[in-house]
Amino acid sequence: MAERSDSEEVKLLGMWASPFSRRIEIALTLKGVSYEFSEEDITNKSSLLLQLNPVYKMIPVLVHTGKPISESLVILEYIDETWRDNPILPQDPYEKAMARFWAKFVDEQIYVTAMKVVGKIGEERDAVVEATRDLLMFLEKELVGKDFFGGRSLGFVDIVATLVAFWLMRTEEIVGVKVVPVEKFPEIHRWVKNLLGNDVIKKCIPPEDEHLQYIRAHVIVSSCVLSLGFV
């Protein structure tokens, strides 16, 4: 693990396969902020991580001028308020409230429900897939007439919803269920293509082959995937 250097103003404790860690990297990169990345072994957490995030003991943790911030949505807002170039959140208070609403929806509803697919079979699995699709339909409707959730360019909700585009949808290959079929979710598929056309996204998401290998390895130990794959 990299030594902590006082000359580095911005440090990110993260994990290469975590959607919560990658979204911070996307935000920092979009804003042109240099940072030192420290890869955490989440099966063997460093004393630094435990010291900087004693409440949850989880990545990501952003450290800026020596002060730690935890919880990815909190970190994203901090980044947006501290580095003002290329704003992530809209300026208008109503649009901002909507962005916060959808981001929370992705993390608290879609992510939590979709994770239940792993380790389930048959009718139980079908029920979870149905529930996930019902939730995804809200996002599908939000995308109508837009290139991104943020409008013409990437915004807060797009960054957060990369969890859907590059984690949920990549897991489909391994669990063998098309949770997000293109016939039901044409807007979401179009949006994923738009994301892949963005250089920052391409640079900051986990490389596909390695990522699929990682997901495969951890889905087999299905009951552990919650703590190993998506902390």
Added chain:
Amino acid sequence: MATEDVKLIGSWASVFVMRAKIALHLKSISYEFLQETFGSKSELLLKSNPVHKKMPVLIHADKPVCESNIIVQYIDEAWNSSGPSILPSHPYDRAIARFWAAYIDDQWFISLRSILTAQGEEEKKASIAQVEERTELLEKAFNDCSKGKPFFNGDHIGYLDIALGSFLGWWRVVELDANHKFLDETKTPSLAKWAERFCDDPAVKPIMPEITKLAEFARKLFPKPQA
């Protein structure tokens, strides 16, 4: 910003609705309160919050805003030239306030609630212990955030005060139900004093529900199994 048509859909007993009310009072915003009937959801609620179908919903110039902490931030930003600031001004302090507000909802509230829904004494004891532990963290958070001032937000009540303070009525109900004091001058000296100050605040006092009314409502929501 001109006072436009402002409505709040909610219920007198809801902690989350109370957050929105306090924020509106702090900013001296007039609003129409639409009380939901217990046991049913109005057409307007279902139409304004189709995703969660829950209150509170703030409707400002016909546009609905949902989720209590999001509503509080919206009120602060939409009426940023009136009344005191609800969020702290420095990005780091804002991050800390948001962190703890999320902790209160995701961790602390869940364990508080589980005291009321506990099946049997063992489960109740475990929930009580968990609330004790989590309240200790909040005591420390208060000392860190307030830096010797009366509120989490400093001199005036703010986002994090509202996030936790809105629970004070229900917290008292749980203390009575569990026969256990959480807010205590010896265990949580800072929070105990803060709680009194919060409840006395002019933006809070007129809208804090009566404990006896809440306790009665709690018995309806969380009926005890027949002996």
